[in-house]
Amino acid sequence: MKKQFQVLGVSRIDQEKSQNIRVLERVFDIIEAFTLDSSELTLTEISEKTSLSLATIHRFIQTMLARGYIEQDPISNKYKLSKQFVRLGGIVVSCIDLVQTAIPYLQELSNKTSQNCNLSVYDQGKVLCLINIESFKSYFMGIKVGQSLPVYGGALSKVILAHLPSDLISNLISDDLPTFTPQTISHRDLLLKELAKIREQGYAESRGELTIGEAAIAAPIYDYSNAVVAGISISGQSIIILKRNKLNFATSS
Numbered sequence: 001m002k003k004q005f006q007v008l009g010v011s012r013i014d015q016e017k018s019q020n021i022r023v024l025e026r027v028f029d030i031i032e033a034f035t036l037d038s039s040e041l042t043l044t045e046i047s048e049k050t051s052l053s054l055a056t057i058h059r060f061i062q063t064m065l066a067r068g069y070i071e072q073d074p075i076s077n078k079y080k081l082s083k084q085f086v087r088l089g090g091i092v093v094s095c096i097d098l099v100q101t102a103i104p105y106l107q108e109l110s111n112k113t114s115q116n117c118n119l120s121v122y123d124q125g126k127v128l129c130l131i132n133i134e135s136f137k138s139y140f141m142g143i144k145v146g147q148s149l150p151v152y153g154g155a156l157s158k159v160i161l162a163h164l165p166s167d168l169i170s171n172l173i174s175d176d177l178p179t180f181t182p183q184t185i186s187h188r189d190l191l192l193k194e195l196a197k198i199r200e201q202g203y204a205e206s207r208g209e210l211t212i213g214e215a216a217i218a219a220p221i222y223d224y225s226n227a228v229v230a231g232i233s234i235s236g237q238s239i240i241i242l243k244r245n246k247l248n249f250a251t252s253s
Contacts, residue, residue: 026052030060031069031081036147040078089146098221098230099130106133106232115236118143119221120156121229122164125172127157130230143235149210152177152191153184155218156233159204162195163220163228169195183208204231213237 033041033049041049046057061079064070071082093099102119110117110133119131126148143149143156151161151172161169169192177186183206185191198204204218218233 026050026056027060027064030057030064034081036144040073040076040080042078046079093130093145096130102221102230102232103131103133106131109133109232109234110135113234115234116143117232117234118156119230119232120149120160121231122151122160123148125151127151127160127231135236150178150180152186153180153206154210154233155204155206155216155235156231158185158194158206159198159218159220159231159233160228162198162204180210181208181212183212185209 029050029052030046033046038045038049043054043057043061046052046061047054050057061070065072067084069082069084070079072079098121099119106117106119114135116135117131117133118129120127120129120143122128127150129143129145129147129149132143132145149157151157161172164172173188173191175188177188177191178184179186185194202219205216206218207215214235214237216233216235218231220228221230221232223229
């Protein structure tokens with residue numbers, strides 16, 4: 001009988017752990033429903049994105065409101081992530097030596113070129129922006145910090161993609177990549193040739209691959225072991241970038 005109670009006790013513990021995991025998964029599902037394109041959502045929209053019931057979402061949202069991680073617009077009644085995530089993101093970014101080291105150099109580069117400057121890294125099949133320095137003289141809005149971009153679109157993404165391991169590049173490039181403009185290089189063979197060219201010349205260029213009229217020049221950043229850990233770029237109006245700005249990046253960290 002004693003052994004039976006022990007077995008039942010273990011089963012009960014396992015069940016509680018499983019329930020706790022499901023709770024965490026649902027919280028993260030709700031958080032990840034918010035994106036740059038969908039920064040404010042109704043309960044119904046969150047339900048559609050997460051496949052969770054309205055009752056479940058309402059219960060979690062109330063807790064997140066109480067903890068200050070969700071805010072509700074008093075006019076639209078839509079929900080959005082609070083500035084708590086900015087605080088947490090700041091903690092993460094402050095721990096990244098690369099970001100702290102690169103910011104003054106990117107600021108100087110932006111001042112010299114009068115264009116937007118960015119630093120991005122590879123992140124799970126995408127390219128993630130860690131630094132965005134916007135020039136008030138630039139016509140185009142810069143990539144936002146925390147924004148993910150396709151790994152093959154634009155100079156900054158391509159310069160990072162070109163220096164990933166060859167087997168990873170093969171896995172990331174398919175024969176049916178989406179196009180964003182007529183200039184997007186979405187054909188596998190053409191993209192592989194472009195990446196080989198980038199590795200040979202040491203930098204990448206793009207002209208309207210993600211946004212018509214915008215151009216960019218990007219270079220890799222190497223660590224102490226000569227491995228590429230990030231990429232930096234200047235971007236802006238095509239006619240300005242291509243006629244006035246030359247690649248002049250310090251590509252070692």
